[in-house]
Amino acid sequence: MSxxxxxxxxxxxxxxxxxxxxxxxxxxxxxxxxxxIDPAGFLFVLVFGIALVxxxxxxxxxxxxxxDAFASPGNExxxxxxxxxxxxxxxxxxxxxxxxxxxNFVMFFMxxxxxxxxxxxxxxxxxxxxxxxxxxxxLLAVICFIPCWKLAGKLLSRPSAPAAEQTSxxxxxxxxxxxxxxxxxxxxxxxxxxxxxxxxxLLIAIKPAVFVVLGGSIAMTLFMxxxxxxxxxxxxxxxxxxxxxxxxxxxxxMTEGMEGIPQVAGALAFFLASCLxxxxxxxxxxxxxxxRAIRTGRIPSPSxxxxxxxxxxxLLALVTLIPLVFQLIQPLITGR
Amino acid sequence: xxxxMEQDQRITKELGRYRLASPSxxxxxxxxxxxxxxxxxxxxxxxxxxxxxxxxxxxxQEILALASAFMLILGVVMxxxxxxxxxxxxxxxxxxxxxxxxxxxxxxxxxxTVTKPGAADERVQYRLRWNAAGVTRxxxxxxxxxxxxxxxxxGTVSAVDDERGTVRSTSITNIPTKWKALMEYLTPAAIAxxxxxxxxxxxxxxGSAQPGELVxxxxxxxxxxxxxxxxxxxxxIALKKFLSAPxxxxxxxxxxxxxxxxxxxxxxxxxFIPGLSAIK
Numbered sequence: 001m002s003x004x005x006x007x008x009x010x011x012x013x014x015x016x017x018x019x020x021x022x023x024x025x026x027x028x029x030x031x032x033x034x035x036x037i038d039p040a041g042f043l044f045v046l047v048f049g050i051a052l053v054x055x056x057x058x059x060x061x062x063x064x065x066x067x068d069a070f071a072s073p074g075n076e077x078x079x080x081x082x083x084x085x086x087x088x089x090x091x092x093x094x095x096x097x098x099x100x101x102x103x104n105f106v107m108f109f110m111x112x113x114x115x116x117x118x119x120x121x122x123x124x125x126x127x128x129x130x131x132x133x134x135x136x137x138x139l140l141a142v143i144c145f146i147p148c149w150k151l152a153g154k155l156l157s158r159p160s161a162p163a164a165e166q167t168s169x170x171x172x173x174x175x176x177x178x179x180x181x182x183x184x185x186x187x188x189x190x191x192x193x194x195x196x197x198x199x200x201x202l203l204i205a206i207k208p209a210v211f212v213v214l215g216g217s218i219a220m221t222l223f224m225x226x227x228x229x230x231x232x233x234x235x236x237x238x239x240x241x242x243x244x245x246x247x248x249x250x251x252x253x254m255t256e257g258m259e260g261i262p263q264v265a266g267a268l269a270f271f272l273a274s275c276l277x278x279x280x281x282x283x284x285x286x287x288x289x290x291x292r293a294i295r296t297g298r299i300p301s302p303s304x305x306x307x308x309x310x311x312x313x314x315l316l317a318l319v320t321l322i323p324l325v326f327q328l329i330q331p332l333i334t335g336r
Numbered sequence: 337x338x339x340x341m342e343q344d345q346r347i348t349k350e351l352g353r354y355r356l357a358s359p360s361x362x363x364x365x366x367x368x369x370x371x372x373x374x375x376x377x378x379x380x381x382x383x384x385x386x387x388x389x390x391x392x393x394x395x396x397q398e399i400l401a402l403a404s405a406f407m408l409i410l411g412v413v414m415x416x417x418x419x420x421x422x423x424x425x426x427x428x429x430x431x432x433x434x435x436x437x438x439x440x441x442x443x444x445x446x447x448x449t450v451t452k453p454g455a456a457d458e459r460v461q462y463r464l465r466w467n468a469a470g471v472t473r474x475x476x477x478x479x480x481x482x483x484x485x486x487x488x489x490x491g492t493v494s495a496v497d498d499e500r501g502t503v504r505s506t507s508i509t510n511i512p513t514k515w516k517a518l519m520e521y522l523t524p525a526a527i528a529x530x531x532x533x534x535x536x537x538x539x540x541x542x543g544s545a546q547p548g549e550l551v552x553x554x555x556x557x558x559x560x561x562x563x564x565x566x567x568x569x570x571x572x573i574a575l576k577k578f579l580s581a582p583x584x585x586x587x588x589x590x591x592x593x594x595x596x597x598x599x600x601x602x603x604x605x606x607x608f609i610p611g612l613s614a615i616k
Binding site for chain 2: 205261
């Protein structure tokens with residue numbers, strides 16, 4: 001690195017500190033900063049995201065991507081792989097954030113079986129806090145997307161290399177690497193640690209949605225055989241179909257007044273479980289399979305459908321869930 | 337048949353890999369036969385689990401298609417079949433509570449009769465009338481026929497001194513103990529707040545419900561709470577509290593407290609003015 005670059009890097013440090021200070025000041029001035037703190041949620045998103053990255057990428061590629069984010073990257077293939085890694089990391093944090101938010105809603109409902117209904121103010125505050133983890137997920141995702149966009153920009157500014165150069169390092173490696181196993185174990189441990197009492201109960205509770213989403217995804221993948229890795233798209237499509245089924249069932253239940261409440265409740269539970277299953281399927285199976293296909297050179301980059309599944313489906317699920325839940329508990333809140 | 341054809345194709349393909357010259361038809365048949373025998377012998381030497389895995393591998397797609405169809409049907413049947421999950425049950429509790437609570441907060445007047453056990457097996461009856469102005473008139477009638485009336489408004493309790501004919505007012509914190517049990521029914525908002533602790537859900541059997549009614553059940557401490565609500569307005573019609581009797585005594589539930597409600601009916605305003613007790 002030249003002395004000019006070193007000086008530039010040194011000058012950038014106070015600039016970054018200043019930017020961070022302004023952001024922190026903005027957060028403090030925006031209201032009660034203590035409301036924006038959820039250590040357990042942040043830890044979940046962070047560990048879940050890291051575990052997903054570990055499932056998709058071996059240690060050597062993670063190290064290289066970290067190096068490429070800060071130092072000058074190597075050849076075109078390495079830049080591509082590093083950009084792919086950072087996109088996958090951003091995607092993992094985004095999905096982890098939304099997943100935790102939906103899980104928070106599910107666990108809130110599950111807790112009502114054993115605990116009395118809290119005061120509406122407490123419920124309201126709790127629901128707001130459930131969405132906080134999505135904010136953490138987005139923040140971490142943006143942090144990861146910065147090197148991805150930077151590397152993509154560098155790639156565009158370089159002349160394209162001949163195709164023969166783009167050999168794959170990962171070809172022939174088994175899917176079940178130690179890192180992947182550790183990633184899955186980490187996710188299961190995190191889940192059990194977060195909700196020791198409700199984990200098994202939850203799995204039993206969501207089984208109809210699990211069957212529909214899983215069965216439908218397998219069927220769709222079989223239909224789309226030969227068109228590359230389509231598991232993420234299948235999970236998102238089935239999640240969308242099941243969620244819509246739940247919403248329709250819920251609306252029909254609402255027309256029946258008090259008598260339709262069990263139907264409404266069952267439909268909301270189905271909607272929640274469908275979103276949860278689809279997100280888990282995408283995060284734990286679909287995305288790693290597609291990442292591996294990219295690393296082995298079977299496909300050059302994720303398909304537009306997969307990207308839509310990773311980024312649009314979680315957003316849709318969250319945007320739909322909030323009004324549905326508030327619609328149900330609104331009489332409780334506005335009554336006071 | 338299909339298997340042997342596949343075997344033949346694979347054997348021919350394997351032979352083709354060595355770029356051998358085409359043998360005579362007889363020789364080709366003999367080589368094919370020998371290879372097929374060798375193939376069969378090698379398969380029979382495998383462990384049954386390996387043979388099973390091989391067989392499954394051949395029908396992988398068919399198995400997956402069957403499994404997916406089975407899962408889809410099972411999931412849809414479970415969802416539409418009416419069996420409620422733990423999650424749905426919890427959502428139902430909150431939804432029921434929200435609906436009842438919302439209706440109670442929208443009420444404009446309430447007239448309810450509370451029957452509670454008094455001293456020495458006698459039943460004491462209270463009649464509470466509340467209006468939207470926030471005044472509650474409480475009348476107590478004991479078994480002996482003696483009665484007393486209170487007016488409660490803004491934390492103040494007013495009563496008429498029968499001897500002097502004047503109205504005495506005091507803070508609600510100084511209310512006598514026998515009236516304290518009624519605090520949960522003073523206003524619809526108080527009832528709603530109290531009901532939130534019951535964890536209400538629809539009763540499994542709606543046998544005791546009248547047409548247009550829904551029976552909700554919940555629990556408060558050791559008591560079972562049963563509430564009949566209007567299916568259209570979600571307003572309570574009757575509330576019953578039972579004491580859980582010990583199992584095996586024959587009568588599992590003993591009646592403890594009963595409340596009957598009437599909602600949004602016109603109540604003469606004079607009733608809410610302390611001292612005008614002649615009007616009933």
